Amino acid sequence: xxxxxxxxxxxxxxxxxxxxxxxxxxxxxxxxxxxxxxxxxxxxxxxxxxxxxxxxxxxxxxxxxxxxxxxxxxxxxxxxxxxxxxxxxxxxxxxxxxxxxxxxxxxxxxxxxxxxxxxxxxxxxxxxxxxxxxxxxxxxxxxxxxxxxxxxxxxxxxxxxxxxxxxxxxxxxxxxxxxxxxxxxxxxxxxxxxxxxxxxxxxxxxxxxxxxxxxxxxxxxxxxxxxxxxxxxxxxxxxxxxxxxxxxxxxxxxxxxxxxxxxxxxxxxxxxxxxxxxxxxxxxxxxxxxxxxxxxxxxxxxxxxxxxxxxxxxxxxxxxxxxxxxxxxxxxxxxxxxxxxxxxxxxxxxxxxxxxxxxxxxxxxxxxxxxxxxxxxxxxxxxxxxxxxxxxxxxxxxxxxxxxxxxxxxxxxxxxxxxxxxxxxxxxxxxxxxxxxxxxxxxxxxxxxxxxxxxxxxxxxxxxxxxxxxxxxxxxxxxxxxxxxxxxxxxxxxxxx
Numbered sequence: 001x002x003x004x005x006x007x008x009x010x011x012x013x014x015x016x017x018x019x020x021x022x023x024x025x026x027x028x029x030x031x032x033x034x035x036x037x038x039x040x041x042x043x044x045x046x047x048x049x050x051x052x053x054x055x056x057x058x059x060x061x062x063x064x065x066x067x068x069x070x071x072x073x074x075x076x077x078x079x080x081x082x083x084x085x086x087x088x089x090x091x092x093x094x095x096x097x098x099x100x101x102x103x104x105x106x107x108x109x110x111x112x113x114x115x116x117x118x119x120x121x122x123x124x125x126x127x128x129x130x131x132x133x134x135x136x137x138x139x140x141x142x143x144x145x146x147x148x149x150x151x152x153x154x155x156x157x158x159x160x161x162x163x164x165x166x167x168x169x170x171x172x173x174x175x176x177x178x179x180x181x182x183x184x185x186x187x188x189x190x191x192x193x194x195x196x197x198x199x200x201x202x203x204x205x206x207x208x209x210x211x212x213x214x215x216x217x218x219x220x221x222x223x224x225x226x227x228x229x230x231x232x233x234x235x236x237x238x239x240x241x242x243x244x245x246x247x248x249x250x251x252x253x254x255x256x257x258x259x260x261x262x263x264x265x266x267x268x269x270x271x272x273x274x275x276x277x278x279x280x281x282x283x284x285x286x287x288x289x290x291x292x293x294x295x296x297x298x299x300x301x302x303x304x305x306x307x308x309x310x311x312x313x314x315x316x317x318x319x320x321x322x323x324x325x326x327x328x329x330x331x332x333x334x335x336x337x338x339x340x341x342x343x344x345x346x347x348x349x350x351x352x353x354x355x356x357x358x359x360x361x362x363x364x365x366x367x368x369x370x371x372x373x374x375x376x377x378x379x380x381x382x383x384x385x386x387x388x389x390x391x392x393x394x395x396x397x398x399x400x401x402x403x404x405x406x407x408x409x410x411x412x413x414x415x416x417x418x419x420x421x422x423x424x425x426x427x428x429x430x431x432x433x434x435x436x437x438x439x440x441x442x443x444x445x446x447x448x449x450x451x452x453x454x455x456x457x458x459x460x461x462x463x464x465x466x467x468x469x470x471x472x473x474x475x476x477x478x479x480x481x482x483x484x485x486x487x488x489x490x491x492x493x494x495x496x497x
Contacts, residue, residue, distance in 0.1 A: 011211070013204035015443040016413040020197050021190060028189045035185025036178045043177055050125050052169035053132040055140060056160035057120040079111075079120055079156075099138055107135040119159070125169060133164045202413045203420065209439050212417040215408060215424040218436030219259040221289065223443045224252040240319035243292050244346055259438065260296030263407075264382075266435055272404035273377055276432055278387040278396050280423045284411035285440045287315035290386040293407075298347045302381040305340055305349040309399060310388045311360035314353040324352040329360070332368045338375055349380065360388075365398040373402055390423050391415075400430035408437040 021028065059079050100106070107126030114121060122139065126132040140158060203209050209217050226241050243253045267275065277293065279286040287310070294306040308316035311329055322343060326336040328351050340349035351372075363369060376383045385403060390396045400406055406427050410420055420437075427434045 008207075008211070011205060011208040012198065013413070013443070014445050016202075016204045017194060017197055019443070020413070021193060024189075024193055028186050028193070031189035032182040032186035035188075036182040039177050039181030040174065043172055043174055047172050048127065049168035050127060050170045051129040051132045051165040051167075052123050052125045053129075053136040053162045053165055054121060054123040054160075055136060055158060055162045056114075057122060058157040058159055059118045059120050060155045060157065100134065105135045105138065106131040109139065120156070129165045133162060136162045197413075201416045201418065203410060203415075203417055203439070204413050205444075206439060206442075208417070209410070209437065212421075213410075213424065213437065214421045215434060216436040218407060218438055219255070219262060220439045220442055221255050221259070221285075222252065223441050224249050240291070240321070241288055242319065242346075243295050256292045256296050257299070260293055260300070263293060263405075263435070264297060264300065264302075267382065267405060272433075273380065274373055274383045274385065274403040274405070274432075276385045276387055276396075276399050276403035276406040277409060278400075278406065278427075279389050279409040279411070280391050280415040280420055281411075282313075282389045282392065284389070284409050284414055286389075286409040287319060287386050289407075289409050289438055289440060290384055291316060291319050294348050294382075294384040295346055297382050297384070303349070303379070304347075305351065305376050305380045305383045307351045307376075307383060307385045308353045309364060309385050309395070311353045311355075311357040311363065311395075312388050312393055313356065316350070316386055317352045317354050320346065320350070320352075322350070322352065324350065324354065326351075327355060328353045329355070329357045329363055332363045332366065332372060334368065338372055340376075361393065361395050361398070364395045369398075370402055390426065391419065397426065397430060400427055400432045403432040406430070406432040406434050408434065409440050410437045411440045412442045 107124045110123045110125070112121050112123075113119070122136065124132050124136040124139065126135060140162070201212070203212060206217060206220060224241060241248060241252075243256050263275065267273065275293075277286055277290040287308075291306065294304050298304040306316065308314050308328065317324060320343060322341075325341060326339065330336040331338055331351065340351055342349050357363065373383065385399060387396045387399050408420070408424060408427065424434060424437075
């Protein structure tokens with residue numbers, strides 16, 4: 001159990017992390033803008049400009065000569081410290097009260113010695129230019145008055161007269177502060193999203209499939225771009241992706257044929273014909289996988305019937321761009337005769353749905369559906385069924401009891417591993433044998449284990465928009481609860497990136 005719960009770098013795919021950041025780009029920008037606005041507000045609220053007036057003094061010993069330069073240098077640091085203490089003393093406070101009408105001088109003094117010289121720099125910093133200038137002037141005009149108490153035998157000569165400061169001595173670069181805040185806010189959001197991606201426990205690599213899931217890997221389909229032309233990308237033309245289309249990539253087609261061959265071999269035992277294809281969530285590409293498996297089997301001179309049993313949100317008629325003459329729901333109800341339509345171009349028989357049905361679950365569970373499949377068994381070599389997502393509808397359980405075999409489509413970085421395992425447990429409890437999962441729409445970095453020698457994949461999805469879910473998922477699977485052994489690892493298909 002410890003092995004399964006331990007985080008592994010091999011379970012993370014950099015492409016998935018980057019894609020997730022890309023999908024949340026607006027959120028990242030929004031976080032940066034919020035941080036920038038907060039920084040601007042803070043600067044405007046908290047920033048208090050300060051102004052500094054300065055003067056330079058030469059320190060020498062009274063009645064001294066050029067031979068006493070060393071004495072002048074040694075006195076400089078002592079004078080600087082004395083000036084600072086003197087400025088804060090009651091002596092200058094009294095001067096301030098008398099000349100400025102305030103209890104203390106409105107500023108702070110900083111006295112420092114220019115290295116290796118007898119020059120002393122006096123700087124007064126205050127909240128306004130006038131206060132800084134006036135305070136330094138009072139200091140320079142009255143140090144002789146108090147020097148007899150503090151400076152004996154010391155002569156201070158003013159070399160550089162103070163001027164009214166024209167700019168703050170503590171300037172704030174607002175533009176730089178906003179840029180830094182934006183970068184910090186966006187960076188924090190990026191780290192947060194990466195943390196969520198890591199903790200989401202989705203399946204991103206084949207290594208994660210084999211380690212996290214209670215279902216073996218039946219095959220892999222890499223990402224294949226649907227809109228390959230610039231016009232298609234700009235207009236976001238949502239056309240299907242079928243292996244019979246001339247624009248479909250060679251490597252993707254080969255992967256589908258390889259899946260079809262493997263499926264045909266598994267179905268040969270005991271004359272199994274009815275194959276159910278499902279997924280945990282919507283938009284995992286199960287409809288495209290189903291359609292292409294039917295086409296791959298038909299290419300082998302087999303009589304194949306493709307049934308779109310998703311009577312909530314049908315997709316097959318859109319993929320094939322074919323409006324059926326008869327609705328599957330009407331055939332099950334007995335309103336229409338059982339007469340599969342033959343699509344000559346694709347070489348398959350079809351029973352499609354187009355309209356959503358409120359009684360889909362009742363129709364699937366009825367004896368009429370079972371009778372329809374019995375008729376199909378007698379006429380067809382294979383019956384491929386496209387079903388609704390398990391997490392949204394309960395139809396799949398009834399279909400899994402009517403089918404002989406089932407496949408679970410798992411899209412890369414989509415459903416959490418725990419939810420996939422709960423779904424696998426449910427399918428294993430039905431009559432149809434669960435062959436494994438099809439790891440779908442896989443993207444990978446070059447030279448990764450998932451890349452192999454080419455880089456294709458695909459995705460075809462459609463939204464349901466329903467606000468409810470089916471009661472399988474989000475909990476810990478038996479594997480995670482009891483520390484079960486890893487799922488049997490199927491032979492990996494020859495992949496491509």
